[in-house]
């Protein structure tokens with residue numbers, strides 16, 4: 001199995017090494033052979049190749065069995081014209097690989113919950129999954145341009161019925177193997193696209209009789225995520241709403257540095273990345289938290305390689321290390337011990353062995 | 354001065370009476386003469402006139418000096434075709450009156466903060482104002498339609514430069530008389546409209562040298578509102594982002610039932626309504642909290658009639674009543690006393706007198 005590593009920028013460079021080391025330790029234990037190829041994306045690709053998404057990165061990803069991505073972006077490229085921005089690499093690779101489903105699980109870790117901005121009784125036991133449409137909607141619709149006289153501007157939120165069907169399908173599947181509660185989020189009282197979205201959800205629900213489905217407006221959802229996060233199991237929504245709601249959800253449990261994500265398509269291919277960004281302020285210092293990246297590697301094993309017990313082993317290792325009180329500088333555990341990126345990675349590997 | 358009352362649906366019918374009684378008590382004290390005309394909107398207008406926004410409602414509002422609105426919507430009309438939905442009345446009146454600026458202040462009340470889902474130390478002293486563009490963007494752009502074969506759908510996010518200029522201007526003015534910190538929220542790493550938005554903000558800032566301005570991405574803002582609400586003073590953003598973020602912000606302080614809003618244009622005309630909805634489950638029972646509606650009347654006096662001390666008197670009255678421990682069923686105050694809509698209204702009026 002061939003894995004493409006895209007370290008990207010900032011702490012992406014460091015944490016991706018941690019994930020690779022964990023994967024190597026695991027493949028030794030289980031006698032798997034994974035091969036790795038590293039390619040550039042984002043700001044570092046702009047510096048090396050003059051583009052945030054070099055051709056050779058695209059073709060390597062197309063040939064790979066799965067992709068791990070660190071993070072992209074940083075102040076160095078913030079003033080660049082838009083085609084030379086690191087994010088364009090990320091948007092481009094998602095689109096090019098057809099990764100239409102972004103899976104964002106949000107779960108609390110008991111000994112980190114104290115860092116949540118929410119009261120412990122509100123957030124305790126939250127365990128939700130946001131399924132975000134990732135290759136359509138406002139992000140990619142045309143026209144997206146300014147008029148010639150510069151006086152007006154337009155962006156387009158466009159969907160094909162088939163694009164809605166496949167993401168809704170993914171969400172039903174996810175709900176079906178979880179707590180069987182699906183919340184479809186839209187703005188059907190304003191948007192035509194939301195009305196089609198609702199229709200598709202209504203059509204699909206016959207195929208999943210055990211899943212309870214409801215529709216919720218995006219503004220109401222933004223409220224309920226805060227007042228009652230445990231209410232949710234699986235949320236499915238379009239690209240821009242998903243961008244906002246999944247980031248909102250990511251801070252609820254107080255451990256943003258722990259959250260992995262998967263971007264997948266119909267076959268088992270996928271790209272896996274931590275939810276946190278490139279954190280340029282702490283890059284290169286050896287203090288970054290590698291756990292979200294390591295947990296992203298677990299998602300890779302589960303979704304792309306169907307290695308469920310290997311994925312579980314990584315997840316238990318992370319839980320174990322936290323239970324022992326080890327944490328990186330971004331977190332705090334009562335009576336715990338603060339460690340750097342390398343030490344944290346080795347603690348996870350020790351448990352695996 | 355002529356005020357049009359649009360009670361709308363559910364508890365809107367009850368709370369608008371409270372606001373009117375408070376205004377009458379006040380005008381007696383201050384020797385003002387306000388006249389009132391009541392017109393229908395939303396679900397009740399559908400029932401009476403077959404449309405959520407009757408012509409006579411529109412023309413009465415155009416002739417008025419200001420408008421007070423209760424709330425629209427309810428399960429009774431949820432299955433209606435979209436032109437016969439209560440919300441269309443609200444969207445229509447905003448557009449028809451040119452109310453491009455929606456002002457949504459979010460403030461905590463010390464003795465209600467315990468009801469916040471956030472930890473008290475996180476939310477204490479939050480005091481922010483969201484300035485939402487209300488008559489453009491995804492809500493009104495064309496095309497907004499399904500293709501003939503039903504296989505694809507499109508909505509349009511469109512802005513004229515002048516539409517962005519006037520809302521940004523409003524936000525700078527608001528920041529200038531507050532803590533002089535303006536956060537302009539966009540998705541400039543993806544949307545063309547956001548790039549024009551940023552440019553306009555950059556152009557306007559020369560006119561307000563005392564205001565500190567920053568740009569923040571909408572996803573990052575959705576996070577920071579929860580992790581650090583006291584960071585914000587004034588937020589300005591486009592219609593759909595504003596819808597989501599202002600509802601998110603409205604639950605932070607634990608007192609949604611206390612929040613007023615104003616929808617205004619360049620002249621001093623405006624429409625004032627509580628942030629909460631029509632609450633059909635408690636409608637007609639005499640238990641609804643009238644304070645958000647009463648505080649909306651205070652905003653009317655301040656913004657449309659320039660009666661600052663009258664507005665302040667209402668606000669002090671509300672604060673005083675809460676300090677005395679009185680609250681409606683939606684709230685809870687330690688060692689306080691629960692009262693109904695009428696009693697709460699009379700307590701406010703007693704203080705005014």
Ligand SMILES: CC(C)[C@H](C(=O)O)[C@@H](O)C(=O)O
Pocket residue numbers: 087090091243542543572
């Ligand atoms: C970097 C940006 C374009 C991207 C997005 O909006 O999709 C990011 O916020 C994310 O959610 O992965």
Ligand SMILES: CC(C)[C@H](C(=O)O)[C@@H](O)C(=O)O
Pocket residue numbers: 189190219440443444596
């Ligand atoms: C009812 C709905 C159309 C409306 C909006 O989205 O503008 C409401 O959510 C609001 O924020 O006033």
